[in-house]
Amino acid sequence: MTTKTIAIQQEAVKDGNRLASVMTVVAWIALCIGLVTCLFEVSDFSDRNLGLMVGIGFLVGSVQIYMIGAAIRLFHTGKAKQQ
Template sequence: MTTKQLTLKQQPAKGGNPLASFMTIAAWVSLAIGLVTCLFEVSDFSDRNLGLMIGVGFLVGSVQIYMIGAAIRLFHHNKTAKNE
């Protein structure tokens, strides 16, 4: 019985698409803005508190931005893997 050995080239985790890196940075910035806004506006915890709702929007948006950036990075990685 024989086995096939497959050698994989290891690529640095940071290399890749600059757009994906920008999206990651934008996600962290929006997360920080959301946290700060929520902490300042948490005294009146209701849906009529516009500042708190904006902070929650930034928190939710940061997750979405991060997921889009991760998807761009994965698609870019798959594209380069198929070309090699």
């Protein structure tokens, strides 16, 4: 019974690391999209420039996605150390 419990818990940690890795990749993709969008739309630097605002949104969103992925990785690492 204990062996099955340990195997299930190790699987959950692997899934948490996989999710964190996927979120890191998504964060980098969002960062690249934001940079490209901002560079194309920087000529008219105002709050009425929708493309620039979307680009800035991608930049801010990429940081948030990365932070959530890092938190998931830390949570699952701490959970694995407790067991």
